[in-house]
Amino acid sequence: MNDTMKSSVFVPAHITGFFTIEDHYIDLKKGSLGAGFLINKGVKTTIEYCNHLEINISQGNDLIIKEILKIFEVKSPLRITQDIQLPIGAGFGTSAASALSLSLALNEFLNLGYSIETCGQIAHKVEISLGGGLGDVIAQTGKGLVLRTSPGAPGIGEIKSFNEDVYVACKSFGDISTNNIITNPNYKKIISENGKDYVDLFRKDSSLDNFLKFSYEFSKKTNLITNEVKSTIDYIDSSCDILGSSMAMLGNTLFTFSKNKEDLEKLKIDWTYVGKLNNKGIIYD
Secondary structure, eight states: OTTTTTEEEEEEEEEEEOOBBOOSGGGGGGGGEEEEEEEEEEEEEEEEEEOOOOEEEESOOSSHHHHHHHHHHSSOOOEEEEOOOOOSSSSSSSSHHHHHHHHHHHHHHHHOOOHHHHHHHHHHHHHHTTTTOOSSHHHSOOOOOEEEOOSSSSSTSSSEEEOOOOEEEEOOOOOHHHHHTTOHHHHHHHHHHHHHHHHHHHOOOOHHHHHHHHHHHHHHHHHHHOOHHHHHHHHHHHHHHOEEEEETTTTSEEEEEESEEEEHTTOOOSEEEEBBOOOOOOOEE
């Protein structure tokens, strides 16, 4: 390690459309089945040498960073900078992206030689321990549209990725506590029952149209859809010909898909994100 050395890793945000809750007494096997997608904003972590430990985060607290550093047993004085490019707690999987990008960047900077699966398992354990998302970390190792076919951390769970050349727009109306919902017995039952049905259907025909249709039906059947998201979807449906819309699971955030950017811009909505679906995945600088 030297003064000029620097490692940067970008992990894309992941938005879930429908899911199940898969409990297990072993954290690495705990997770979810479901489907979601990646976008071109997320979390970028940069690590460089410093004469003391310095943590700079664009928003939120350093709890995830400190947990990851503890597991890696980092003794070196480092400067860790995290650019969190989307709202926290709004269904973008930012906590998972934070944990995964830091794990991967530490592995690269310190030349530890861990696999992406090992780094992913560390990130997954931290996510679970802090009450974050169940399936975001493994999904963030994929590309484009991601189906989680088996629950758990990377290397244990399984995913399938599908590239789609489409535009996505997201509008966040605020946060929702993921932990409050996934630990609520009533929600757990209704989420997993409906989620399993849609996962089974999506396995048979993993089209973008089905993803959007099943996501919206899931949001209504589980009563998770918020008034802000529902009324905005109604407005979009009455205004232009888009591919489909639903709510991010779990966040008070709307997502909508379109073949072209112009239709999304015509809606005159102050979008939190507008861009292509991310078919590249994790980026190392």
